[in-house]
Amino acid sequence: MNEKDIYKNSIYLLIIGCLLFGIIGLFLKDISFILGFILGYVINCLVFYLNIKMTDTILALGRWAPLIVVIILILKLGLYAGGFILAIKTVYFHLIGVLVGYLVTKLTIYVEGFKRR
Numbered sequence: 001m002n003e004k005d006i007y008k009n010s011i012y013l014l015i016i017g018c019l020l021f022g023i024i025g026l027f028l029k030d031i032s033f034i035l036g037f038i039l040g041y042v043i044n045c046l047v048f049y050l051n052i053k054m055t056d057t058i059l060a061l062g063r064w065a066p067l068i069v070v071i072i073l074i075l076k077l078g079l080y081a082g083g084f085i086l087a088i089k090t091v092y093f094h095l096i097g098v099l100v101g102y103l104v105t106k107l108t109i110y111v112e113g114f115k116r117r
Contacts, residue, residue, distance in 0.1 A: 003052050007045070010108040014041055017104065021097055036093035040101015043083045047076050048105045 021034040054072045058065050080102065087095040
């Protein structure tokens with residue numbers, strides 16, 4: 001399983017999550033659930049890409065790798081915090097949707113691991 005498989009298969013969970021949050025949004029007459037979920041998914045994909053680049057950096061660099069890793073970790077935390085701050089400060093994104101959106105690639109990895117057993 002490589003990162004392309006994870007990105008490709010996470011689209012299925014994105015569609016399922018959008019349908020689920022779309023139904024919840026219809027019942028509550030609020031679109032912020034699905035928008036929060038999409039925001040969380042986009043941020044999670046960016047963080048996953050940063051994880052890939054961080055791993056490549058660790059393998060490629062010797063001496064400067066710890067400094068680059070710390071910078072990337074701070075950037076990842078900033079992305080996660082930015083999503084939560086957007087969800088808290090605006091009415092366009094719901095906090096629960098953002099939180100579940102953050103979990104999509106992790107759930108994809110678990111589902112793919114389970115299917116391959």
